[in-house]
Amino acid sequence: MEKIGLYVHIPFCKKKCFYCDFVAYPNLENRIDSYFDNLYKEIDLYQKNISVDIDSIYIGGGTPSYVDYKYIEKLVEKLKNFKVKNLKEFTIESNPNSLTLDKLKKYRELGIDRISLGVQSFDDKVLKNVGRDHSKEIILNDIKNIRKVGFKNLSLDMILNLPGGDFNVVKKDLELIKEIKPEHISYYSLILEKGSYFYTLYKKRKLKLMDDDLERGIFLYIEKQLKDLGLFRYEISNFSKKGFESYHNKKYWSEGGYLALGLGASGFLSNIRYSNVRNFIKYENLINSGKFPIETKEFISKSEREKEYIIFKLRECEGINLKEFEEIFGYSLLNKYSKIVDKYYNLGFFNIGKSLSFTHKGFDLSNEFYLEII
Template sequence: MDCVKSVEMQEKEDLDSTKMKRYLDSDMKEISLYIHIPFCKQKCLYCDFSSYSGKEKLMDEYVKALNEEIMQKGKDYIISSIFIGGGTPSYLKDSNLESLLITLNGLSLKKELEYTVECNPGTLDENKLKLMKKYNVNRISLGVQSTKNSLLKRIGRIHSYEDFENNYLLARKIGFQNINVDLMFGLPNQTVEDWEESLIKIAKLKPEHISAYSLIVEEGTPFYTLYEEDKLSLPEEEEERTMYLTTKKILSTYGYHQYEISNFAQSGKECFHNKVYWKCNEYLGLGVSASSFINEKRSKNIDNIEEYIERIKKHENIIEEIHVNNIKDDMEEFVFMGLRMVGGIQINEFKELFGKDIYKVFGEVIEKNIEKELLISDSGKLYLSPRGIEVSNYVMSDFILE
């Protein structure tokens, strides 16, 4: 065997050495990384996220600009989780996807890294799954929303349930052992029976994680226009409540525990990255419209693909909003984000963080919601009751300080 190292081997060793040196640098902090991909094959009728269809010609330049932002801003951190969302990350061309994953692998990554890519049926194939597997992606999130094809068509999805199932089984075959599936209830013309069928079908596939969200009709979406014109046939409030209670019952039967208002997991498979948001930990968002929370500053990138590309090329600022949190912001966020978790918040942690007794700040609100049996205070924790979870938005709005 030739004892002379190949150029490729030497380059890899140099890269590993550089990454290890950075990792051992005590000045580097751990952070979670969100990467935004704004492209969609077709925009869903309910979606108000920063995503666009018909702009595929910008993919090459966007990924090139995104890679530059990643290398510039990500190099100073140890990355504890990565979430590539959108939009539809799986809609990227193979060459773009590979380029992005190679760039991310050049950062200082924790050994036990949760690395998620959002994928939509209708844009996913064997080659993309193999690329993700090759470059260390270990969790995929598949958006199916419903197992009923007529409902999928009604909400603007580009795929059938059969497309989803084929993608899911292919991902298993290729070796993905941590899969999330997104489902939605409260959809137009959806019945309780439709929802039960979706839950049971998905649970029988045994994904490690299921996100079950209620439809929110957002301004600026086609659904909002239809709603304003009284042309959107939504389930009644009591039907939607039944759907939510059905979710908890069915998923519990199949071995999933609820750890957040809309999220259910098999044991040990809770989403680390999402818990970063709910616990108000720091995160770095890169790409069009991506948000960050670092050193008490919340910032947001510009929401225009063409302008983002041009500013990156010219090494200009791409941040359009900065908000510096004060103690009032931090206390509010700690409570209403923490209450999204089924386990709630630790009362003594509030005092450790803010130097104040939580009852001195929110005592009246806490007592009012305890009396209404929406909040529970027990064993040093404050958490939503089952009924409180159902009306969580109402409860959390009480914690906004004047």
């Protein structure tokens, strides 16, 4: 039986950040009880109807650490009714100011072995600019407690090109990262998502950001500094120490199967991609009528899978294993796409050997290639 990942969405947080367009709702304490009751029922529905072997769990949000520990404890107990005996990785997302030493100890007791901490920046001015509700001091204290209770797999989420986050801020952030010694770093560029406050400001020309060339230059500096710290780039925005690559997230990039539970969660099983409803009332009504709370469902054909496989695998630094591609799809990638691959190889986008992978230039300008391949 194929081993799949499991994603669980917790849509609550204390404050919605200005760049966020996720299914996340601030200060809705009055909905937490009923939401988890419905989430447990959704788990029961899947356990009665499908048989899966799960080897990674990722609890995301929102801010899962925002809710009381008792909800996570019961959630994990419910999840044990799936086949989850030999987990490779068990992650919970958290934000500074939502963790306590006691909560962290209890997470460890539940078997959670990886913390993904939403830092974004250590600079207090930048944090205020993006609507965060914590300071550098709080971040560092939380990290101290994460290490104190014994977590040996810490991932920090950082964002480049936040308002006020100039090159000097990045350099100071990297100095702190050097002291913290995390096992994993996600360093994303700011994306202006429709529905976020920053998107609205940008449309009104009230948001000042770096130009693309400056941002690319700073990202190259970040990559070199992290490499010197033993954090190697293995995906377009992700860096880790050897052996600490995100096992769960690699399923997304390699078209592996994953079951998704909770409001707005998206999954991929048996060549079907689906997304749950994003409305609390619809979610509750569907579950209480014994139906899966799915809003959209799409069968991914072989040709669509092929294009997605190319796009997602090229996100990883190791790229596409050409022999593996031929075994999966039955023909040579280089033969089928010779014209487009040759074009971008001659432009300096690709390394070609046993694998097809992007160069630095290819990563920076990958959208040009993607627009042609789809």
